Amino acid sequence: MKKSTTNVAFYTPYVMWLALFVIAPMVLIVYQSFFDISGHFTLANYQTYFQSGTYIMMTINSVWYAFLITFATLLISYPTAYLLHYAKHKQLWLLLIILPTWINLLLKAYAFIGIFSQDGGVNSFLGMFGIAPQQFLFTDFSFIFVAAYIEIPFMILPIFNAIEELPENLVNASQDLGAKGWQTFTKVVWPLTISGVKSGVQAVFIPSLSLFMLTRLIGGNRVITLGTAIEEHFLTTMNWGMGSTIGVVLIVAMFIIMFLTGERKKKGVRRHEA
Amino acid sequence: MSNIIVELKHVGKRYGDTQVLKDINIEIEQGKFYTLLGPSGSGKTTILRAIAGFLDVSEGEVLFDGKKINDVPANQRKVNTVFQDYALFPHLNVFDNVAFGLRLHRMSKETIQTKVTDALKMVRLQGYADREISELSGGQQQRVAIARAIVLEPQVLLLDEPLSALDAKLRKDMQYELRELQERLGITFLFVTHDQEEALALSDEIFVMNDGQVQQSGTPVDIYDEPVNHFVADFIGESNIIPGHMIKDFLVEFNGKQFECADAGMRPNEPVEVVLRPEDLDITAADAGKVNVEVDTQLFRGDYYEIVAYDQLQNEWLIHSTNPAKDGETVGLTFDPEDIHVMRLNESEEEFDARLETYEGD
Amino acid sequence: MKRKFKWSYLYLIFVFICLYVPIFYLVIYSFSTGDRMSNFSGFTWKHYAELFADTRMIQIVLDTLLVALLSSLIATIIGALGALAIDRTSRPVMKNTILSLNNILMVSPDVIIGASFLIFYTALKVPLGFWSVLMSHIAFSIPIVVLMILPRLQEMSHSLLDAARDLGASNYQVLTRVIVPYITPGIFSGFFMAFTYSLDDFAVTFFVTGNGFETLAVEIYARARQGISLEINALSGVMFVFALLLVVGYYFLQRAGQSRRAKHKRESEALINETTH
Numbered sequence: 001m002k003k004s005t006t007n008v009a010f011y012t013p014y015v016m017w018l019a020l021f022v023i024a025p026m027v028l029i030v031y032q033s034f035f036d037i038s039g040h041f042t043l044a045n046y047q048t049y050f051q052s053g054t055y056i057m058m059t060i061n062s063v064w065y066a067f068l069i070t071f072a073t074l075l076i077s078y079p080t081a082y083l084l085h086y087a088k089h090k091q092l093w094l095l096l097i098i099l100p101t102w103i104n105l106l107l108k109a110y111a112f113i114g115i116f117s118q119d120g121g122v123n124s125f126l127g128m129f130g131i132a133p134q135q136f137l138f139t140d141f142s143f144i145f146v147a148a149y150i151e152i153p154f155m156i157l158p159i160f161n162a163i164e165e166l167p168e169n170l171v172n173a174s175q176d177l178g179a180k181g182w183q184t185f186t187k188v189v190w191p192l193t194i195s196g197v198k199s200g201v202q203a204v205f206i207p208s209l210s211l212f213m214l215t216r217l218i219g220g221n222r223v224i225t226l227g228t229a230i231e232e233h234f235l236t237t238m239n240w241g242m243g244s245t246i247g248v249v250l251i252v253a254m255f256i257i258m259f260l261t262g263e264r265k266k267k268g269v270r271r272h273e274a
Numbered sequence: 275m276s277n278i279i280v281e282l283k284h285v286g287k288r289y290g291d292t293q294v295l296k297d298i299n300i301e302i303e304q305g306k307f308y309t310l311l312g313p314s315g316s317g318k319t320t321i322l323r324a325i326a327g328f329l330d331v332s333e334g335e336v337l338f339d340g341k342k343i344n345d346v347p348a349n350q351r352k353v354n355t356v357f358q359d360y361a362l363f364p365h366l367n368v369f370d371n372v373a374f375g376l377r378l379h380r381m382s383k384e385t386i387q388t389k390v391t392d393a394l395k396m397v398r399l400q401g402y403a404d405r406e407i408s409e410l411s412g413g414q415q416q417r418v419a420i421a422r423a424i425v426l427e428p429q430v431l432l433l434d435e436p437l438s439a440l441d442a443k444l445r446k447d448m449q450y451e452l453r454e455l456q457e458r459l460g461i462t463f464l465f466v467t468h469d470q471e472e473a474l475a476l477s478d479e480i481f482v483m484n485d486g487q488v489q490q491s492g493t494p495v496d497i498y499d500e501p502v503n504h505f506v507a508d509f510i511g512e513s514n515i516i517p518g519h520m521i522k523d524f525l526v527e528f529n530g531k532q533f534e535c536a537d538a539g540m541r542p543n544e545p546v547e548v549v550l551r552p553e554d555l556d557i558t559a560a561d562a563g564k565v566n567v568e569v570d571t572q573l574f575r576g577d578y579y580e581i582v583a584y585d586q587l588q589n590e591w592l593i594h595s596t597n598p599a600k601d602g603e604t605v606g607l608t609f610d611p612e613d614i615h616v617m618r619l620n621e622s623e624e625e626f627d628a629r630l631e632t633y634e635g636d
Numbered sequence: 637m638k639r640k641f642k643w644s645y646l647y648l649i650f651v652f653i654c655l656y657v658p659i660f661y662l663v664i665y666s667f668s669t670g671d672r673m674s675n676f677s678g679f680t681w682k683h684y685a686e687l688f689a690d691t692r693m694i695q696i697v698l699d700t701l702l703v704a705l706l707s708s709l710i711a712t713i714i715g716a717l718g719a720l721a722i723d724r725t726s727r728p729v730m731k732n733t734i735l736s737l738n739n740i741l742m743v744s745p746d747v748i749i750g751a752s753f754l755i756f757y758t759a760l761k762v763p764l765g766f767w768s769v770l771m772s773h774i775a776f777s778i779p780i781v782v783l784m785i786l787p788r789l790q791e792m793s794h795s796l797l798d799a800a801r802d803l804g805a806s807n808y809q810v811l812t813r814v815i816v817p818y819i820t821p822g823i824f825s826g827f828f829m830a831f832t833y834s835l836d837d838f839a840v841t842f843f844v845t846g847n848g849f850e851t852l853a854v855e856i857y858a859r860a861r862q863g864i865s866l867e868i869n870a871l872s873g874v875m876f877v878f879a880l881l882l883v884v885g886y887y888f889l890q891r892a893g894q895s896r897r898a899k900h901k902r903e904s905e906a907l908i909n910e911t912t913h
Contacts, residue, residue: 009717010717010718010720010721010724011717011721013713013714013717013718014714014715014717014718014721014778014782015721017714017718017775017778018734018737018738020756021741021753021756021771021775021778022737022738022740022741023737024756025749025752025753025755025756026740026752028752028755028756028759029748029751029752029755032755076651079647080647080648080651083644083645083647083648084648086644087644087645087648091887092887093648093652095883095886095887096652096655096883097655098883099879099880099883100655100656100659101836102832102836102879102882102883103659103872103875103876103879104835104836104838104852104853104856104872104875105836105838105853106838106853106856106857106860107662107856107868107871107872107875108658108659109860110662110856110860110864110868110872111658111659111661111662111673111872112658113673113860113864114661114662114665114672114673114674114864115657115658115661115673117672117673117674119672119674119675120673120674121657121661121673121674124674149654149655149658152651152655153655202743206743206745207745207746209745210745210746210747210748210839212747212839213838213839213842213857216861217857217860217861226747227745227747227839230747230748230751231747231842231843234750234751234754234843235842235843240755243751244751244755247747247748247751247752250745250747250748251744251748254743254744254745254748258743323798326798326802327801327802328798328801328802347801348798348801348802349801349802349803349804349805349806350804353802354802354803355798355799355802357795357798357799358795359793359795361793361795361796361798361799362799363796363799363800363814363817363818364818365817365818365820366817374800374803374805374813375803375804378803378804378805378809378813379804422799422803423802423803426803426804
């Protein structure tokens, strides 16, 4: 009834935030993408992006790596979430899943520098079987492995929530109607938990496109993702125009992913490091 | 005249194109138990909300104690509400819920303590003051909601389907308690329900609502015995409604036969509807009664048998009988002239009352 | 049945070992006398001593905590007001637009947020340092606060507000005595999430911090690029214990609350049975 005065007080700070920190930066990054390194208006950045094969290859590469990371994460996370649902003390287990996300990501990446090094944990373990030390650090494998390791909790949580929301009686009904374990899974459980999988994929795929510190610390600059390229252009070569152009590509990619994975569920999804 | 506390004059409410209340005229006196009875969507809760101040009426006047209160906000009206979902504040315990209104009125600590304790005693929840709302059963939450509303000593208590969430047994107990509470407090209760049994059992006066209009108002007995129209007859209690013709005063024809009745004041040969309550029908041997019917099915209801039977014209008859009948058997039905109630088609409550006076007049 | 369960636990335990091995690996080597993360050669506290003597590192930890605390506090206030505003918006088109805008920062990769904020600050000539980092952390924490509070607001029954008004509360009293206490759990979890976001953030800070100001994540990145220093291991040891205490405390608090409530409920049910029969 009495709307005007109180609502203005509620809206003002929040709308200011929307305008200044959501809309303005997005507009600015698009605007910036039309300027070259010396500040002249140009379409050259987009020309470069589409004409030089390197940028296109890098994009395809980045998407491919993000796909591999997401797939590996899903493969491990779904069974984990599923088994977790039937485990005793599942709240405790769940907390144990969340706990590693509270350890700063940089520290976890740093741990792998030790684990994967020439005389690190993995190689000493292999050494016990008489296998000569292998080069793990700075390989594609280590990049995907560490990225998947970091993303796993963010995939498990939405899937776990979706499974928890699935009424137990639907599983019982399916069995009652004669479905075998596997049939129950493919015909009932999977279709009804796909929303959790979608949120998980969204929460993992988009950040995987832009992981730049991992490519530096673990990938040893062998892997270049969209994120690495943006960081390079903004903070090293200072070519903000080109960096913004790649940023726009990344934003477009983000919208495509969001469109493909549909309405996202808000629970259990956390935005995190690049 | 002077003890009218709430009055609605030509009140209407529109949401866009939908008219949810049409020309409502209601007078509510002090100290009585009133019920707004009707199916869902009939507008009964809307009336309650208009009196409480949760919505603005589109037209007409809402009067409290003779003064127009259309523009008085809900927090300044001297009525309190018991909500259907109880609306207890989950972050406060029982004591603080009941004390909520008192604290807003800046009463002293001691006064609050006494009043809350009294209110909790009134609803038989002494000793529950420190409980959390989530620790209470539905019936207990119900009592807290009542205590919270009556602690402010309103002149009118509005109850919005307060018993609908309780199970049958508890509901019956609460009906007795509510009636007793109303008599003890001596204030006006305006009770909303869709349960006609509840309305008949509790009320001094009932407003039967349908389609945003008051169909009939009166004492439970009046409404039960003399429904003004098809809707009221059908909604209140069980009934057999049979089309017929009024031959002349005190003589009605239906099922191809003429019957003596207690109604008058209609045009000769006017088409009418005849109401016969199932419990007024008595079973006798075939051809010994006024109508012959063939028993189709019956259900045992505990204190009576509910029998469905058909006459030769395939009209359905509902009979309540203490004795069972045999399926497929043909039996006779008897009833007295007073058991027949004749309704004119499309007669309003005012017209009905006026006609009644022409031939009943004490 | 039993056989199946054993296998499933084996898998779960395997996943958990994988999740925790790197963390324990870090912590274990924080006690190693060596200076690399290999060949554990003997127990020592010396890296912890180094850590606590490293005033630069302690300053960075304090700065990081300050930014986290301030940013989550301010983000919680703005986010709570925003949630109230969104809840009051009645036109669905408007509401959905605001919600979509709200979620942009939730799904945007950090690199984009960092880069676009950098352009923004440069355009406005905001100097890079403590203030730019603080503003950025506030900015990216607001949407999660909104998302934590909004569901509480939406699940709040409208009759609660009617009841408060019916009992004599003014609009302001309805807000302070009913709405705010009701959404308090949401406000707390929003604050908590904002706090962890801020502590966790690396990429955004990396973009918008100048030379003079550093957070923990940026510092670890800089040191990790130079190679291994067991002082960082000691730091992770401290952080892990801190996180563990929080989790365990939270878990037992929750359990205690649940069982107490269940017990009371049983008691009162028994009581009502007695009184009604």
